[in-house]
Amino acid sequence: MSAALFSSSKPHYRRAALIGTGLIGGSLGIRLRERRLVGELVGYDRDPAALALACYKGAIDYAAPSAAAAVEGAELVILAVPVLST
Numbered sequence: 001m002s003a004a005l006f007s008s009s010k011p012h013y014r015r016a017a018l019i020g021t022g023l024i025g026g027s028l029g030i031r032l033r034e035r036r037l038v039g040e041l042v043g044y045d046r047d048p049a050a051l052a053l054a055c056y057k058g059a060i061d062y063a064a065p066s067a068a069a070a071v072e073g074a075e076l077v078i079l080a081v082p083v084l085s086t
Helices: 023-034 048-057 067-071
Strands: 013-019 038-044 076-079
Touching: 013 023, 013 067, 023 038, 023 048, 038 048, 038 067
Parallel strands: 013 038, 013 076
Antiparallel strands: none
């Protein structure tokens, strides 16, 4: 892949949703923010502590009250939940 894809000053997605803000989801959120790939990153997690930590660490811009609210208007949706959680 080209280096330009990962070092843009303009976000590739205006709004993205991150469902699951634990270790994997939180790490993805931080990298997306560092690389400026998303403008606004909204998160949702069933675990309020994981969601609060993701906000505190800057992995997401803000927390949504539900998965449906998080994905509303999102151009990119990332599911980072354990396989057996569904």
